[in-house]
Amino acid sequence: MRRPVYGRLFLFAESRFATAKQSFLNTRKEWLYLTMESKKGKILPENRRKNGVTKPLLVMAHRGEAQMFIKNWQMSRVDFPFAEMFEQSDALLLICGEGMQNATAKTAAVCGAFRDQICEVLNFGIAGALDERLSIGDYYSIRTAYGELSGEAVFQTFTSADATATIDCISASRRVRNGEFARKLLPFAPIVDRELWGIASICKMFRLPFRSFKLISDVPAVENDCAPIAENAAVFSEKLFSFAEKIMPNSESGFAEKYEFTFPEQFHVTFSQRKQIENMMQSLCLKHRIAEIEILEKAGIAKIAHFDISPKQRTALLIESLNDMLNPFNALLKQRLKSLCEPLENAGARIKFARDFEDDSIEVTAKFGHPRHLQ
The missing domain is CATH 3.40.50.1580 (Nucleoside phosphorylase domain)
Known part of the structure; x- marks a missing residue:
């Protein structure tokens, strides 16, 4: 006895769903494996890693x-x-x-x-x-x-x-x-x-x-x-x-030499932060045609090193300063927005803009305990 059409369609759909589910699980398993191996540094062939350069x-x-x-x-x-x-x-x-x-x-x-x-x-x-x-x-x-x-x-x-x-x-x-x-x-x-x-x-x-x-x-x-x-x-x-x-006139292939530098003891730099800073330094040195020490001076590293804050906070400020040098328009925009939002922040509100100003949204968080706070 033949199954009804709807029954056959249901079994077919169920079979296709099971196949798709297994494919998804296999893909997820492979992605997790690649992620773990990448963190161990095993994904890229050793002869291409160039000792991290x-x-x-x-x-x-x-x-x-x-x-x-x-x-x-x-x-x-x-x-x-x-x-x-x-x-x-x-x-x-x-x-x-x-x-x-x-x-x-x-x-x-x-x-x-x-x-x-x-x-x-x-x-x-x-x-x-x-x-x-x-x-x-x-x-x-x-x-x-x-x-x-x-x-x-x-x-x-x-x-x-x-x-x-x-x-x-x-x-x-x-x-x-x-x-x-x-x-x-x-x-x-x-x-x-x-x-x-x-x-x-x-x-x-x-x-x-x-x-x-x-x-x-x-x-x-x-x-x-x-x-x-x-x-x-x-x-x-x-x-x-x-x-x-x-x-790009500084090396065999025309590219500037790679920069290696040691961070002062006043800074606590994680591995990912080091890579981020090195990438920004490389770009700034290529763009401005000046040595890394001049880039760090322009970023105010000496001044930041003496701030009475934690080493992690100093590193965050240094990254922010280097990023402002790479994106001067965003830096000017942030400065202007900061002055405009200062009255709200002084009143206890927290202002948050979209990351890198990707859109024109703004998030305002404030606590009101009395009707007069709205005046």
Whole structure:
């Protein structure tokens, strides 16, 4: 006797649910294993850990753009299953592919697997000029990364670690092939690419500073043929490599030497805090072209060391000061908000803003014991 249709459907659904549940449990078990092994330091091959010394991750969309970096720095291929990667003693290089989806997924995979090695992310690549006043062949350091999806600008933006940058870039979800689309994007940024917003979003997730350098290759509102760009890939790669050598001139691969320093005894620094401080120091030294001792002086380490607070609190203040140096706009905003909220705090209220001002929400906590407290 055949079972009723609903009965068969129920058994089928029950079977699929059991399969999905087992798959979830297996995935969770594997994730827990990887997490535990990562904490033991066993996930990354020992020959890649470099005794804990970190290095920058270069992210480029196409192999053509990266060819001169690979050749001139004699980079070797990394056996990594999720993306095309290369490395040498001073740098990692990821070929992420075109588009925000590729850039987001592959940058996330690499940052997760090589987190202990990466000090910052550097994006080099060609881009289009939405503003016709920009010249083909010019280089620009990007200040803010905007994103576009389904014809609308994405709410969240990301600021690079280059405080000297003055020009923005918007990452489009599709190629800009006509003047109408270019004019729609122009109010947000004068430069357009396909990957930066995705890369920057992952840097935000992993708390890694990023910088982006774009070489103008075309003006989409005037030219919409990609063939000349592909044909000139070697030329663009040579120009990008020459620019990279100029802005990072201190070592074999062009990158500044790694910094090692000992924290004063007045500070209590955990392992994770040490990595965080080292990453920020690396980025600040690269950005300002000054020695680590000058960075620490600017951060006020000597003054903080004499504060009558606990060693842990001194470390927290030092991290906050270094972070303000990396993100001066946020520092100014915090200072302004502090002065505006001071009357409320003096009255006993606690004010909390969204982390890194990701949105415009504000949380106010206060205790009222009498109607006059509301006056």
